[in-house]
Amino acid sequence: MGYSLRIGPALLWLALTVSGHANSASGGSPPYLDPAWLTLGHYHPDTLGDSYTSQADDPAFFLSENGKQSPRAELEATLSAIQKPGGGDEHARCLYPARTAWLQKRFNLSLPAIDCPEYQEWKDTLSTETVTLVFAASYLNSPSSMFGHTFLRLDPPQDDEETNLLLASTISYAADAAAHDSEILFAYKGIFGGYPGITTIQPYYEKIRLYSDIEHRDLWEYTLNLNQEEVDLMLAHAWEIRDRNFDYYFFDENCAYRLLALIDVARPDADLLSEVSTHAIPSDTVRWVVDKDLVSTINYRPSAATSVAYSLSSLPDSQQTLAAAVANGYVAANADELQQLSARERAHVLDATYDYVRYQSEAEGWPRDIAAPLSHELLRERSSIDNVGSPEAPPKPAIRDDQGHDTFRLSLAGGQLDHREFTQITLRPAYHDVLDPPAGYRSGAQLQFLRLDARYYTDNDELQLEQLTGVEIRSLSPRNQFFSPLSWQVGFGGRRADTGTKRVLTPYLEGGAGGSWRVGPQTQLFALATADLEIDDDLRRGYDAAPGADIGLLHQNSQFSLMAGARTKAWIVSSQHRQDQAYIKANWHIGRKFSLFTEFTREDHYDRYQSTWQAGLHAYF
Amino acid sequence: MKKLIAGAILLGASSMAFAQPGCGVGAMIWKGQSGIAPHVLAATTNGTFGNQTFGMTTGTLGCQTNASVQSMAMYMDSNIDKVARDMSRGSGENIDTLAVLLGVDEADRGDFRKVLQDNFATIFPSSDTTSGEAVDAIVALLEKNESLSKYVAA
Numbered sequence: 001m002g003y004s005l006r007i008g009p010a011l012l013w014l015a016l017t018v019s020g021h022a023n024s025a026s027g028g029s030p031p032y033l034d035p036a037w038l039t040l041g042h043y044h045p046d047t048l049g050d051s052y053t054s055q056a057d058d059p060a061f062f063l064s065e066n067g068k069q070s071p072r073a074e075l076e077a078t079l080s081a082i083q084k085p086g087g088g089d090e091h092a093r094c095l096y097p098a099r100t101a102w103l104q105k106r107f108n109l110s111l112p113a114i115d116c117p118e119y120q121e122w123k124d125t126l127s128t129e130t131v132t133l134v135f136a137a138s139y140l141n142s143p144s145s146m147f148g149h150t151f152l153r154l155d156p157p158q159d160d161e162e163t164n165l166l167l168a169s170t171i172s173y174a175a176d177a178a179a180h181d182s183e184i185l186f187a188y189k190g191i192f193g194g195y196p197g198i199t200t201i202q203p204y205y206e207k208i209r210l211y212s213d214i215e216h217r218d219l220w221e222y223t224l225n226l227n228q229e230e231v232d233l234m235l236a237h238a239w240e241i242r243d244r245n246f247d248y249y250f251f252d253e254n255c256a257y258r259l260l261a262l263i264d265v266a267r268p269d270a271d272l273l274s275e276v277s278t279h280a281i282p283s284d285t286v287r288w289v290v291d292k293d294l295v296s297t298i299n300y301r302p303s304a305a306t307s308v309a310y311s312l313s314s315l316p317d318s319q320q321t322l323a324a325a326v327a328n329g330y331v332a333a334n335a336d337e338l339q340q341l342s343a344r345e346r347a348h349v350l351d352a353t354y355d356y357v358r359y360q361s362e363a364e365g366w367p368r369d370i371a372a373p374l375s376h377e378l379l380r381e382r383s384s385i386d387n388v389g390s391p392e393a394p395p396k397p398a399i400r401d402d403q404g405h406d407t408f409r410l411s412l413a414g415g416q417l418d419h420r421e422f423t424q425i426t427l428r429p430a431y432h433d434v435l436d437p438p439a440g441y442r443s444g445a446q447l448q449f450l451r452l453d454a455r456y457y458t459d460n461d462e463l464q465l466e467q468l469t470g471v472e473i474r475s476l477s478p479r480n481q482f483f484s485p486l487s488w489q490v491g492f493g494g495r496r497a498d499t500g501t502k503r504v505l506t507p508y509l510e511g512g513a514g515g516s517w518r519v520g521p522q523t524q525l526f527a528l529a530t531a532d533l534e535i536d537d538d539l540r541r542g543y544d545a546a547p548g549a550d551i552g553l554l555h556q557n558s559q560f561s562l563m564a565g566a567r568t569k570a571w572i573v574s575s576q577h578r579q580d581q582a583y584i585k586a587n588w589h590i591g592r593k594f595s596l597f598t599e600f601t602r603e604d605h606y607d608r609y610q611s612t613w614q615a616g617l618h619a620y621f
Numbered sequence: 622m623k624k625l626i627a628g629a630i631l632l633g634a635s636s637m638a639f640a641q642p643g644c645g646v647g648a649m650i651w652k653g654q655s656g657i658a659p660h661v662l663a664a665t666t667n668g669t670f671g672n673q674t675f676g677m678t679t680g681t682l683g684c685q686t687n688a689s690v691q692s693m694a695m696y697m698d699s700n701i702d703k704v705a706r707d708m709s710r711g712s713g714e715n716i717d718t719l720a721v722l723l724g725v726d727e728a729d730r731g732d733f734r735k736v737l738q739d740n741f742a743t744i745f746p747s748s749d750t751t752s753g754e755a756v757d758a759i760v761a762l763l764e765k766n767e768s769l770s771k772y773v774a775a
Contacts, residue, residue, distance in 0.1 A: 163721070164714070164717055164718045164721040166714060166715070166718045167696075167718060167721065167722070205696070205699065205700060205718070206699065209699065209700065213703075347710075351710065354706060354709075355706075358702060358706075372748035372749075373748045375702075375748065376745065376747065376748035378709075379705055379706065379708075379709035379741065379745070380709070380741060380742050380745075382709040382710060383708065383709040383710075383711075383738050383739070383741030383742065386711065386735075386738070386739075387711075388710075389710070389712050390707070390710045390712050390713050
């Protein structure tokens, strides 16, 4: 987008200032405005003016003193540096192999051969034939993870049957957050800047340990169809930025964004960065990569949590009870109850129980003096059963994370509030609520950012801001005999509050915690204790607070989603009126682009009943 | 393949210093390590990552110069619970990774898996077994095996 707006004036300026490199092959745009060069320098058009600024925040990334602001000065400096005689690791050609390759091609340079021992060793060590984009799905209890995470895996040649991808290297770009920063500080600095972003290289098994074992995130592996030349160019550029600082921002200059730049360097035609407007949500970036035909194969790697839940659920009921009894220490791993089972059944019970104990040790911090001897006993028993393979892996989900609905939602609805008719428009830049099409998202999970609801009341031609949601997170995770997660919610923003005589826009903060239980394969019942705080000078004492409860039923399937329940809030400071609500909300999904929705709420507040209903259409894009 | 192994060592230990090259894994030290050897089972991490220690015990391995064994020891150190799990089952990607690191030929893989499964209790005699002790035990077992001894020869 930005390029097309800026290139016009830039060309004009160029025509007036005679290019110093008039020998460039194409007569069109000057070489320093070539998208490939701008990508290599991470240059972006300035919001004001016609110039460019690089996103690299490290002076060492540039050869020219004006390099950060001037793609032209940087190109000239690079061009002269790579033509200097000499060699060795400090030579510009060794420090900037990707720039060198591009300039060499662009200007038909014939440069003498040169040795770059460090770079060569690095490249040999990585021994990369193909590159895989790995997407770590979100997990519920950490807001900072909910957008997902992406990194690249450098796959060695696969013709060698000994090759094991666990040992492959990965490149990732992440905020270098100090370990002691709290989740809130992390969120603040992530959004407003303050963390340096760094590129790190680690073996894949360490990534699996982090994402799959500790954070319980499923991994999706998208092998890119880059050829060897493109892979080499990507690596060469990774070498250029490897120790260089780029400021990190959650929404735009994040992990996914920097990887898109690497893929763009490898294949400039893909032009993935042009897809980024205001934010680069990892799941969206994966969609772009898939849509641009950059993917050859897709593999699913379930997390430890997904695997253990699947192995437990695939045991017959009586064996599930047995597994729970062994895990909780009521039955020994070599007890008669287990010996009576066939070798295959016994192996499956022992495998599932061990995985469960290990999961609980990681996730719930089961004390080592209980978990370790039990784990050891389970493994020793298991090792005596020959010729029964490892438990079956969970099936690949029918819908991948990148195949879910798009995250930007625009809604239009008509409705009534206590016999006043209104038209409502809602904008939600990100991300998902529990009534949206569930495919590709965690069931029971909701994360909304910066949602704006505006109403136009037709009776008096009044336009009102109904609600502005800063953040709204809800996590409804069912409990069972093995897992007992907490269901919780938190949110803040501004909303219309009823003062008894009028509806005023009030800043609010709300939260809640409780439990959820599965009552059918796609249905869960939840019960939450809630707390609300509203602050506004229209309230009698300037603020009001309400403890409360919310009990409901949530059903999610690919055709429709439904939530119904009852909510009560006891406002205790200013109004001292109870607010009771019965609600039902339903969405019918039409593909992954649209949903029809309807909501009805009946409320008793200030000793009067009033109803609100609305119906309309959600569009996702 | 050799390159890959080197990669596993070098990249897996980007913050690692080789204090005394040539004299075994015991000499490889993570920068800033606290020296506590990870226990095999239920070494809980509580979500922190990247600060784990690399503290091999010195046993027969103290002067084991076989680079493949050192690679295996490093891998075991960060994946010990998963390796133990796969050994008890006689299959799985982590046991296959050990085979890759030791350079075990496809033809010997079946024997390799079987030896490790059958001797689980020897490799991990208790829940306090450290990864270094387990590596020592594996090396000793493989040395005694006619077809597998060549992969751990110093």
